Amino acid sequence: MSISWDTITQDMGNLLVSEQETYADIEAAYNWLRKTYGTKDECIILYGQSVGSGPSLELASRLPCLRALVLHSSFLSGLRVMYPFKHSFSFDIYKNIDKIHLVNCPVLVIHGTDDDVVNISHGKQLWELCKEKYEPLWLKGGGHCDLEMSPQYLPHLRKFISAIEKLPIQNLRRQSLADDHKKEKSTKSSIWIGSRHSTECVTARDRSRKYISTNNRYGKARNSVDSSDRARNSFDRLGEIVRSVRLCNVDCVKNAVEEV
Numbered sequence: 001m002s003i004s005w006d007t008i009t010q011d012m013g014n015l016l017v018s019e020q021e022t023y024a025d026i027e028a029a030y031n032w033l034r035k036t037y038g039t040k041d042e043c044i045i046l047y048g049q050s051v052g053s054g055p056s057l058e059l060a061s062r063l064p065c066l067r068a069l070v071l072h073s074s075f076l077s078g079l080r081v082m083y084p085f086k087h088s089f090s091f092d093i094y095k096n097i098d099k100i101h102l103v104n105c106p107v108l109v110i111h112g113t114d115d116d117v118v119n120i121s122h123g124k125q126l127w128e129l130c131k132e133k134y135e136p137l138w139l140k141g142g143g144h145c146d147l148e149m150s151p152q153y154l155p156h157l158r159k160f161i162s163a164i165e166k167l168p169i170q171n172l173r174r175q176s177l178a179d180d181h182k183k184e185k186s187t188k189s190s191i192w193i194g195s196r197h198s199t200e201c202v203t204a205r206d207r208s209r210k211y212i213s214t215n216n217r218y219g220k221a222r223n224s225v226d227s228s229d230r231a232r233n234s235f236d237r238l239g240e241i242v243r244s245v246r247l248c249n250v251d252c253v254k255n256a257v258e259e260v
Helices: 019-037 050-060 120-129 153-166 174-183 228-244 250-259
Strands: 002-005 045-049 068-072 106-112 137-140 199-202
Touching: 019 050, 045 050, 050 068, 068 153, 106 120, 106 153, 120 137, 137 153
Parallel strands: 002 045, 045 068, 068 106, 106 137, 137 199
Antiparallel strands: none
16 A cells, blocks of 8 residues: 655645644554554555655654655755755755655655756755665656656556565565665666666656754755756745645745845
8 A cells, every 4th residue: 555645635724734744644644544454564655746755754764664665756855945055954844855864665766857846956866865775767858747747657666566565575675675686687777776777768748853964975966056046946936836735834944044
């Protein structure tokens, strides 16, 4: 079974939803799945798209036995959509970059090369920081909201799920991935951890961890936008997405950035 988290309920009147409340929402969905169907963590795949990558990655970071995680058009953090900051700030939102190292399950990253809302460098850096890498899907010409239209999208996703299903439930970690890597070594490219190959296709179109990076480990994201105007515009567009699900702290974050 899977929990797909790409949008949050919008028909909520004038209620303003905070980042922490979105974490509570996805945990409620997770608890319902466990209670109603008795589904074990080893049988759950989390799928987070865009803003939904925040709640999905947060939950994945606290489930050591999770089957797998899919990050679709994800970002390093809210502020980093605007500018490639080297360090995390307390007022930032959805600090995925500080949580990805806590995820133990296999991770599939999907991102469009022409995403003008969240630059593809976000997806590539998250993939680099994964413990258990799966062959990523970089869709040439893909934007922020049209990747599902690619003829390569579903086949690659099915391939990932099929590979995950073949892994023994009790051995989803490094040993199983290493064995699978050996079996795939004769193929054109390896899909598992340690691989630096990627697939480039042509498309038709316990709560938030207070982990603060204190070194220059990450540096400037590759392919990051140098123009401050274009970066600010990207953040504005992401802000529109966040506001569409009534996350109340987007404007506060933007104002704080302008003062930095």
